[in-house]
Amino acid sequence: MDKIPCRSTILWGAVCAFSVLIVPLLGQAHEPLNPNVIKFGIFPYQSPKTIVEIYGPLAARLEKKLGKKIIISSAPDAKIFLEKARNQGCDLLLSAPMAYYKLRPAGYKVIAKGIPAFYGGAIVRKDSEIKTIEQLKGKKVAAMGEHSYCAYSFILPQLEAKGINPRKDVEFQFLGKVDSVIYGVINKKFDAGLIKIDTLDLPAFAGVRDQVTIITRSPEIPQFPFVVKISMDATTIAAMQEVFAALSPDNPEELEILESMQVERIVTATDADYDGFYEQIKDTDYFRQP
């Protein structure tokens, strides 16, 4: 078990380095030429296989509704995801809010979103001495990435408010995957971890849910928006929204899909629905980066 993350880390390192060189070539090579194909890009907030397993049923419904093949795609990390999206590699995206704000200038718009909103939080082991945010000073904290508000950015203002310089007084490490964060805390590799809180409600973490304690929460965060290219025709958009809206918690099968996506419903939304949240976070370091 220990060797797998190690090998995986090496592999991912090599992949990242190599991808910088060849992705443009590959991306161009795989530009969807077939109008009967819709590429569904999903923000890499989970492992690629988990993403496919979660969104496979939704893709099947879209396929059936639209009469087009839906190809699920993801990316090794948020950065590559943004790159692929900007290069218009996807027709439909499920993006993290932070990434969405960066992609908006590239010609994407919101057509739907999950409800209700969610929260980010800092978790520690139940037997940990850390009970408050102040105690994070000098500690190793696992986070998803700089792009993640719920699993990183939210805590920075809270730390600063406590007089802690997050860049100096806390050792953040970006692990990219939520399970790595959770198990990193449980395995005592990290003193604390930053995660989307409702992740703990997933069946995969049922066995460890009681072993951690949340010591702080983020403000309310809107769910990941479904965004499409601005050029997409209205009919297709409407059909997609219809599929999203049709998912009902009253249907056991559809309830399972919604629960795996950690939302109660998917409702039609617009860019305006995310403007308020943008105003809250626009001054974070993330938006200062290109």
Add this chain to the structure above:
Amino acid sequence: MTSFRLRTHLIVYCTLITLLLTAAIVTLYTSRFKNYAIDSLTARGKVITIHTAFSVADNLITESYAPLQKFIQEVAAKDAGVEAIQISDAEGVILAATEVKLLGAMMDQDPAGKCMSVDEDVCLVIDAKHAQLIVTAPIVVGKIELGKTRVSLSMRDLLSNLHEIQSNGVIIGLCFWLLAVGIGSFLARYLTIPVQRFMAAADSISQGDCNVQIPSARWVLELDRFGQALRAMAGTIATRELALQVSERKFRHLFERAIEGIFVADGTGQLLDVNPAFLRILSAASREIVFKQNLFANIFENEEALGQFKELIAKQGFVKDHELALVKSDSTSVIVSLTCHVIKGDDGSIHKYEGLIRDISAQKNAEKEIVRMRNYLNNIIESMPSMLVTLDAESHVTQWNSAAYRLTGISSAAAIGRKIYDIAPFLSKYSEQVDSTNRQHDPITLYREQVTQDAEHLYNVTFFPLVANGVNGIAIRLDDITELDFKEQQLRQAQKMESVGTLAGGLAHDFNNVLAAVLGNLSLLQYRLRAPQGLPAHEILEYLERMESSGQRAVDMVRQLLTLSRKHQIDLVPVDLNLSVKHVRKLGENTFDKSVQVVVHPAECPAYVLADATEMEQVILNLCINGIHAMTIMRGDGIWGGTLTIAIDKVVVDPVFQKRHPEATGTLYWKVSVSDTGIGMDTKTAAKIFDPFFTTKEQGKGTGLGLAMVYNIVRQEQGFIDVYSEPGHGSTFSVYLPLLVREGISVSSAINPLAIIRGEGLVLVVDDDKRVREMAENILETVGYTVLTAENGKEGVEKYQQHQAGIKAVLLDMAMPVMSGREAFVEMKKINPDVKVLLASGFRKDDRVEEILGLGVKEFLQKPYTLASLAKVMKKVIDS
């Protein structure tokens, strides 16, 4: 079919077996190795393929294709057996391949043919051309197929190993073959020699030499067993040969000595072999003569017989007990019973006739004789005047003669098979007798039966058991005795008249006396009346009374004679024997010879029997007349007269009495005994006295019917007669008639059979008659005495002298040879003056008896005595 030597067989078989085994082992081994190697290779290919699919799934999802190429290069480098790896997306576009030139190309859907097997969606294909195992597996996440991964594994090492195994197998097989050929040659040589010896021995045995030496082969179990079996076979053959010879001799002997004629003829009937009996039956002198003859042409008497014979043979293949006539050598015929069967060839034609003939001429003659005899007997039965009917156990008629037809009007054909009571209802009243005869198998005869409604006809009906052909039944015979009865009555009448004749002399005398008295008184009356003085009336009355008295006596005499001589119907009524004796005595007062003293001992009470009164008197009268004749006209010794004793006694039947008198079926009888002191008779004469017309009297003095009549009457009245006689001493006739118990007449006075008076002590029985002596001995021992016997007076005296101290009493017969009872008693008296003697005799108690009693004999016992009477008197003697 060509035969090969054992050695050749062994070598060929060893070669074939070795090659087949080698081929089978090599094929099996290489097949299993190949399967195993392919399975291993397949498993390896699956592991690589699935591992690759799992590893590259994330890259496909994230479209990170660059790491794919590196990944497959590393996998291929790590495993020398992996010759190629390809990864395609869901569209089949190759995203990564060990052959870089294939990137972007479409993955071949059917590389080197269809999938050999599909396991867990993994497709296996053997590419024989490139010696590769191609394993293709889908890359699936959830239900979404992201692409395919294909791994090509080299099979060159596997094929190389297979070739090596096959080559080694062939080499080893050749080595085994050479070894097998060598061993086969050795074994063949090892086995052939004893087998050849066995063959030589078997040849000798087959040629009849059963004593040939059988070689031993102990080192090979089977050959050793074979040798033993061969020896046993030779022994068995020799034994059977011997047995066959014995059997052949035996059957030849049977053939030669058989009573039946045995023959063998060919299909044309030409005789091939015959036995002496055949020659004898056909009176042929020799076989050669017969062999020149044809069975059908010369020996069968006629064409008809031949035709029947051939028809039967053709129909059933044999004939059995077929009767026909054959022609003997002397041209006469003989009737034979022919049994013959044919032996057929494969084509169905008759090859031989084998058979035997039996001369049944005598049998046929006997059958004719039986038929003749049966007819003769039937004629007898049919001609019988008596109705003769036979019945089976269920009373169905089986025989019905002409007399039955005449009596019933029913023919034999109509009667046979029907129930007797249906066709002859008048026999229904005899169903009890029929059942009894059926059940007990004892004949029953009923006399003087009125069978039909015709009252004038009387029949004797006899039922006797009949066993015919193992089936029980009875025969009923109805003898019409109407005429016989009439004649018998005539005969009795005649006999009565004879008795009357016998009495006539005495009657004439009495009548003369009566007449003399009448006539004398009458003449005297006439004379006195003619006299002048006349007769006073009282004297006249006195004369008339005398004449009346004489006349009345004459009337009595005539009435008795008429009573005796009249014809009458038999009428069985209670008769008091005392009265019958009284009547006879009265009749005899004037008619019996005056030299004979008649003594009567009547019974103490009325002695009733069921009888005809007249016939009863006739019986007693006949016995009296016989006794008187024995004492008068039959005597030749100058002595005239004697004593005639008539006695009536009650007799209780006990086992001893019944043993001596089987006729005694009742328990109580009246005995009328008539004893005389006449000439007596010997036993030979006594045995015939009841035969009709037998007489010892002079011609003209007797008809021989008297005692015959007595016998018939007594039998008719269910009684019987016993006779005791001794020449020179007289005879006693005892008539036993069943005691009739009349109402008001008590039989309590009869002796209780169980009330036997017992005693003890030694008794000497002296009697010359062995049967009487043994009977007395039995009776006395039965009642408790110990008995000593002597067969005459002299021996009795001697024994008494020897055992006088222990002897309590002596039973002494009166009339005995050597020394009479009287003399013996006198001698015993000399020995012991107080000797207690019981005198027994068949004679009545007469003067002789009285004389001996006067000498001191204690008691007298009349023979025949019974258990009760002897026991009672003996006890009385001893206690005296």
